[in-house]
Amino acid sequence: xxxxxxxxxxxxxxxxxxxxxxxxxxxxxxxxxxxxxxxxxxxxxxxxxxxxxxxxxxxxxxxxxxxxxxxxxxxxxxxxxxxxxxxxxxxxxxxxxxxxxxxxxxxxxxxxxxxxxxxxxxxxxxxxxxxxxxxxxxxxxxxxxxxxxxxxxxxxxxxxxxxxxxxxxxxxxxxxxxxxxxxxxxxxxxxxxxxxxxxxxxxxxxxxxxxxxxxxxxxxxxxxxxxxxxxxxxxxxxxxxxxxxxxxxxxxxxxxxxxxxxxxxxxxxxxxxxxxxxxxxxxxxxxxxxxxxxxxxxxxxxxxxxxxxxxxxxxxxxxxxxxxxxxxxxxxxxxxxxxxxxxxxxxxxxxxxxxxxxxxxxxxxxxxxxxxxxxxxxxxxxxxxxxxxxxxxxxxxxxxxxxxxxx
Numbered sequence: 001x002x003x004x005x006x007x008x009x010x011x012x013x014x015x016x017x018x019x020x021x022x023x024x025x026x027x028x029x030x031x032x033x034x035x036x037x038x039x040x041x042x043x044x045x046x047x048x049x050x051x052x053x054x055x056x057x058x059x060x061x062x063x064x065x066x067x068x069x070x071x072x073x074x075x076x077x078x079x080x081x082x083x084x085x086x087x088x089x090x091x092x093x094x095x096x097x098x099x100x101x102x103x104x105x106x107x108x109x110x111x112x113x114x115x116x117x118x119x120x121x122x123x124x125x126x127x128x129x130x131x132x133x134x135x136x137x138x139x140x141x142x143x144x145x146x147x148x149x150x151x152x153x154x155x156x157x158x159x160x161x162x163x164x165x166x167x168x169x170x171x172x173x174x175x176x177x178x179x180x181x182x183x184x185x186x187x188x189x190x191x192x193x194x195x196x197x198x199x200x201x202x203x204x205x206x207x208x209x210x211x212x213x214x215x216x217x218x219x220x221x222x223x224x225x226x227x228x229x230x231x232x233x234x235x236x237x238x239x240x241x242x243x244x245x246x247x248x249x250x251x252x253x254x255x256x257x258x259x260x261x262x263x264x265x266x267x268x269x270x271x272x273x274x275x276x277x278x279x280x281x282x283x284x285x286x287x288x289x290x291x292x293x294x295x296x297x298x299x300x301x302x303x304x305x306x307x308x309x310x311x312x313x314x315x316x317x318x319x320x321x322x323x324x325x326x327x328x329x330x331x332x333x334x335x336x337x338x339x340x341x342x343x344x345x346x347x348x349x350x351x352x353x354x355x356x357x358x359x360x361x362x363x364x365x366x367x368x369x370x371x372x373x374x375x376x377x378x379x380x381x382x383x384x385x386x387x388x389x390x391x392x393x394x395x396x397x398x399x400x401x402x403x404x405x406x407x
Contacts, residue, residue: 078128079106079113086128086230087113098126120146124231125153130165131214131229139168139224150212150231158236160189160206161249162214164199166228170220171197171261176385177271181219188212192247193273197261205242205249208233243374246278253282253400256293259379259393264295264302269328269393271383279375279398286403287371290332292357293395301365303395304357306330306381311390315363316355325353328381330394333372335359357396369401 079089081103089106090098095114102112116129119136131148133140150160169182179196186192189206206212218225234241242249250257257277261267279288295301300315306328308316319325334348337359348370349359358366375398385391 076127077106079104081113081115085115085130087115088126088128090114100126118148120144120148123149123151125151127153127231127233129231131227131231133216133225133227136226136228139226141221141224143219144217146216148214150206150208150214152208153233154235156235156237157208157233159234159241160208160212161203161232161234161240161242162206163203163230163232164201164227165230166226167199167202168223168227169196169216169218169225170223171266172268172270174268176383177268177381177391178383179270182223182225183215183217185215185217186212187215190245190247191274193260193270193275195260195270197270198263198267199260202248202258202260204247243278245276246376247275248277249280250278250398251280251282253285254398255279256395256397257377258293258395262393262395264297264392264395267392268385269306269381269391271381271385273379273381275379277377277379279377279400281373281375282400284403285400286373287369287401288375288398289367289369289401290335290357290396290398291367292365293397295395302390302392304365305355305391306394307353307388307391308355309387309389310355310392317361317363318352318356318358319354319361320349320352320359322351325351327353327384328391329353329379331378331380332368332370333376335368335370337366337368355391357394375400 077089079087081087083103085103087100087103089111090100091110092102092112095102095112098114098116100114100116103115104113105111106113116124116126117136118124118129118131119134124131129150133146134144167184169184171181172178173180179194182196184195186204186206188210189208189212192204192206214229216227232240240251248257259269260273261270292301293303295303302310305316307319307325310316329351330353331350332352333350335350335352336348352359352368356363356365357368358364359368360366379394
């Protein structure tokens with residue numbers, strides 16, 4: 001008599017992945033799945049077959065028995081661990097074979113939330129990999145050279161997004177703001193300026209034309225350093241893919257943009273910076289406004305200080321135009337202090353610098369507007385900061401404005 005076919009509840013069969021999620025400073029692709037406590041599923045052994053050669057009926061049933069397990073698939077969707085790290089939903093053997101570690105369950109407890117942590121001298125091709133310093137989560141001081149190589153996980157990967165979830169290196173030297181002590185360097189991709197200092201919450205996009213090498217070099221023992229960089233691989237058709245030429249790419253109606261090593265008390269904007277910042281134009285939005293971030297640490301806001309001696313508490317007025325802003329500047333196409341710009345009727349400026357965000361000459365911060373699409377900013381700084389002192393860079397809040405019936 002043929003053995004009975006084992007049953008698996010339909011609730012144990014994983015559902016296909018949903019549409020990719022989205023976030024403001026643009027999170028990784030995939031739908032997040034919470035990680036409940038993992039359960040152990042064990043079978044006492046294979047079912048006992050009857051004696052003698054199998055008949056056709058038993059072979060058909062055996063085939064149906066095996067096909068049940070092929071239904072339980074893992075869509076490699078993004079999952080979130082209890083500690084807040086992002087992982088990939090995989091089967092336990094796949095997670096182990098790829099070098100990850102299980103940090104919770106997914107796919108109705110048939111899979112594990114697999115987290116990939118890599119450090120110096122390794123190569124990764126897994127989506128969502130974290131690049132961390134040796135000994136992480138502990139910090140370290142001293143001299144080191146650390147490299148990580150990124151390879152595509154699939155041929156259709158066009159970009160890598162690096163999220164600096166934790167990033168602290170020695171800051172630049174204080175005279176010309178050059179990263180002489182510690183450096184973060186990218187090779188094998190689009191031009192990326194050398195960065196250092198404090199960059200928690202910042203990000204960069206890299207072209208994925210071939211292997212990309214991330215290098216961090218440190219020198220000296222006076223700084224406790226650490227880093228945790230999440231690497232997201234973005235396919236060419238993804239709506240999270242940045243426009244060409246964008247080192248940073250923001251999505252959402254509102255968000256916050258800051259220069260590298262921005263910190264209102266001890267930060268200094270970095271020299272030798274040349275990069276574009278892009279904001280995706282959301283549907284039914286036609287213009288955008290920018291304002292300085294709140295700076296509660298100083299009597300006078302330092303959240304926009306690019307040129308001039310802003311070390312003291314005296315207000316440094318805004319400057320605009322190529323004749324006034326010819327060393328360090330932020331370009332925003334056709335900005336003005338007037339909203340609802342109509343081309344040809346309102347004077348506007350492109351280059352901004354000084355110690356106050358304002359499209360006109362003023363010591364008072366203003367909200368500025370632009371209706372030039374696509375929404376882009378461009379930051380430039382040269383190799384010489386002296387005799388200027390105390391300029392920390394910029395931190396801007398942006399809010400897209402609805403079209404109100406305009407094209």
